[in-house]
Amino acid sequence: MRPASTPTQRPPDARLLVVSADGTLLHAARRRLADFLCPGDLLVANDAATIPASLGGIHRPSGESLEIRLVGRRSLAFDDVRDFTAIAFGAGDHRTRTEDRPPPPALRSGDWLDLGPLRARVVRLLGHPRLIQLRFAGTPDVIWDGIARHGKPIQYAHVEEPLALWDVWTRVAAIPAAFEPPSAGFVLDWALLAELSARGVGFATLTHAAGISSTGDPELDAGLPLDEPYDLPEATVRAIARARKGGGRIVALGTSVSRALEHAAAQAGGLAPGPGLATQRIDANTDLRVVDAIVTGVHQCGESHYELMRAFASDVLLEYLSAELELNDYRLHEFGDSVLLVRQTPEVRATLTRVGATPETFCRPTTPTPPPRTTGGRNHRGRVFPGDIPLDGCRCRAGRTDAPTVAASVAGISRPSAAAPTGSRPGAKVRQGQPIGKLGNPGNTTGPHVHYQLQAGPDWEASDPLPYKFSNISAFPLLRGTFFEAK
């Protein structure tokens, strides 16, 4: 995987890895997102506009330069704009990796900061020399004006070009509330909204103060996400009720939408309109109440966003997903590619559980092991278990068959002897391109994969392996329905 370094919200080649409820994976063009949503589904986006929350300035007591990044606020009310949680950096800008930024001058409670036209006081340190409670001087109008004029979008070293607000506001950006863009929403444009509508897919929004993704400090990063205020409109609560009643899925466009909806749904009385403060973390232990699927960026193990995905899918599947993203060179970060992850059914989760696994087993950098490209050797007639990949319909809820063909059904065979697919038998002679059978899901499979083996004798454990090569290995061959030939 590589960082997306150009601030283009909808690059024409943006990709979407779709994971359906049965663990099926499919690569798609992200602009085709609507194809993977079914009539009756509801897509919920975060309409927070991004505040230009990076404020350069001077620490008055020392005269030294610093950068203040606003990262938290109690509520979304217009006049609640004096008090912010903020992170301070020493001199420099986004071109230096946050990890390498010098610390700010020593900050003490009561210190004044001159931030362009704004004046702010350090109210107190929040248990870390870089994390502070900040209070601006002036009326709300004056403070907003100063932020609007002086602030710049928070950005990181992987995008060198300075960002403007139009780079980070989504097409539905409404109320300045986010400290970093709710970037899953970059996929949206008005043509997609029209397409969703034509398809019978609902669209709704909430406002959630999406916080920062990284501070460059492991101790501070461990505390992310901070508490985030949100506001849930009545129309959205109504739309969710309507969609669920009709059997549609609630698809969260981004982690912030998931956090807001799940927080609201966990309150006494259930999902209700109005303001809230999301304080919870979503992780493997979270029992999702509202969100059936999430569209999110490409996240790496260890990030809080990756933790959130564990509420949707088993670790085995996420590990597989990570390998698939890695192998296909998906782009990371806010302007990168996307994943549509449908919450795994309990049956799939039960199947995709590795015995004896611990979170540590999976929470490590993925080192994908693509199939060997080629090994030389002699011709051979062998026992092979490739399979063709049937394309079948969208995994809609029962009763829906009107969606187009989108999902490849892929399942694994745990071992060659477990269940030879229909049409193949041990020792059969096969030719290149010959479908041997449809892959089923027998045995205690751990994910959408298949094992295959070419060997010199009938005893699959005792025989020597034989060389082979694939005719197409641009991706996992079995996911793409490609064939291999044995030489």
Place this chain on the structure above:
Amino acid sequence: MRQHPDILTGLRVAVTGGTSGLGLALVEALHARGAAVAFVARHGDLVDAVARAHPGTHGITGDISRKTETYSIALRITAALGGLDVLINNASSLGPVPLALLADTECEELELAFATNLVGPFRLTKALLGALGGAGREHPPALVINVISDAAITPYPGWGAYGASKAALLHLSRIWDAELEPHSIRVHALDPGDMDTPLHALAVPDADPATLKRPAESAREIIEVIEATIHRTTQPDATRKHAHATPA
């Protein structure tokens, strides 16, 4: 008969060019009717004076003809109002002053007229479309009013830069209305008539004010259009929830 609360109460409205002429009359009338008002104008001292005279309104200093100011203006509007129900693109530029025949109009003058009268409203509306879309879903419809002129239709000699830019704004409004109507956002172009305003005085210095409309009268007519648009599609029992912040 039950007394209905004023439909304008709490309605979140932004007005550009809000410190003089029709814009000022709109700010005054909307504020008097209890709407939550933010207004934009170029001169900070005038903005402050109008905001002070109408406590609770939000004055925003900015130039809508400048691309680099669009998003900061949009941010100030939605921050102040907590969203947006109605945007009135009223700020206008006459082009060359005194008025000039097209053949005598400098390219820069034509560009400035288009920047203020067409591109500026396009940019600001686009930056605020997320907020308007949200309002359209919550209590439809949201509304954009683009102030035009009969010069958008009638080819008055001497009004080339102004008339052509307003004609473009009129057509832009029609197309945008067709595109956004399914999203519960309406875009209307309205001609307020010849008013006794600073802009008119620049164009026709020797006009008899007695023959011109008072800006307040045109403001009232525009507000009637707002009311009619909202009434037409609002459920009788729907309660409108608007600005959630208390005015400073």
